[in-house]
Amino acid sequence: MSLPETYLTYPHRAYGMDQKRYDWRTCGARPPIAWPQGRTLAAMIVVPIEHHMLNPTGKPFKHPGAMVTPYPDLRHYTTRDYGLRVGVFRILKELKTAGLKAVFPINAALLQRARPLVDxxxxxxxxIAAHGLDTDHIHWGGLDLDVETKWVAATRAAFTAAGLHPRVWMSPARQQSFATLDVIAAGGFDVCLDWEHDSVPVAMRTDAGMVSAVPLSSELDDRLLLGDRRQTEDEWVDQILEAARYMTSEAPRYGGQVLGFSLTPYIAGQPFRIAALRRLLGALADDGAVWSASASEIADAANAS
Known part of the structure; x- marks a missing residue:
């Protein structure tokens, strides 16, 4: 039995990418970016501050850091809580020692619960960036637009009530619906950390104006490499530093690029990983090619370049 002729018909198929958020281009076709002070690599360190609950609904899927064993999963729950009570303060200490900046996407649910950490x-x-409501409010393709709009509005309202006015958005689990960019742009966010389709910021078209997608590499994520892939701490650090070296070597050809990676408090903040974290941050701080910057600073510099 042969397939019907309409089987291979896809109405959105077009030259390049099958979407209209940004134009298709190769890395050699984009205008080179010049970072401040003649630096060639922008280092964006992202520390997610996430509210994990004991009984997540798991709809449409469980957050990558969600509970694993049957309720109550105290082993995983308390590990995540440890990250917010202990691990993140170790990360803050090492960032200060190295003199590096970071971006802290925070779930709205934690703005009052963990106010000393916010301070x-x-x-x-x-x-500080907005990280949605919590890890159980995941944006996805089947989410009703009115519901998503309410979620983003509630997130913005929670930050405003806390005296915070972030420009930067990162979705829970870095998951979006087809409308998320439009909704966050309407909500006053003009920088997003969910996309990683380039090694430089990309201007994304939305119904409410441009949103700058600053790339954050999931391939260098500490939870993925140390937790899921069970690599050693030295392997993890070496991979990030090798990425920095290689991207710096590409600067004469492609211009400035972005090295974005995450430090998860309950992963990177463990005591037996602090020596590796210190080596990583120290190496970046000592590299004259590296510009330590926030997401909004990177977006603004790219837009002005």
Missing amino acids: AILADGHE
Whole structure:
């Protein structure tokens, strides 16, 4: 039995990418970006501050850091809580010692629950980003537009009530619906950390104006490499530093690029990983080619370049 002729018909098929958020281009076709002070690599360190609950609905899927064993999964729950009570303060200390900036996407549910942590982040001069409501409010293709709009509005309202006015958005689980960019742009966010389709910021078209997608590499994520793939701490650090070296070597051909990676408090903040974290941050701080910057600073510099 042969397939009907309409089987291979796809109405969205077009030259390049099958979407209209950004134009298709190769890395050699984009205008080169010049970072401040003649630096060639922007290092964006992202520290997600996430609210994990004991009984997530798991719809449409469980967040990558969600509970695993039957309720109550105290082993995984308390590990995540440890990250917010202990691990993140170790990360803050090492960032300060190295003199590096970071971006802290925070779930709205934690703005009041963990206010001392929020104040510590602000006191050290780091950027705070909105990270949705919590890890159980995941944006996805089947989410009703009105519901998603309410979620983003509630997130914005929670930050405003906390005296915070972030420009940067990162979705829970870095998962979007087809409308998320439009909804967050309408909500006053003009920088997004969900996409990683390039090694430089990309201007994304939305119904409410441009949103700059600053790339954050999931391939260098500490939870993925140390937790899921069970690599050693030295392997993890070496991979990030090798990425930095290689991307710096590409600067004469492609211009400035972005090295974005995550430090998860309950992963990177463990005591037996602090020596590796210190080596990583120290190496980046000592590299004259590296510009340590927030997501909004990177977006603004790229737009002005």
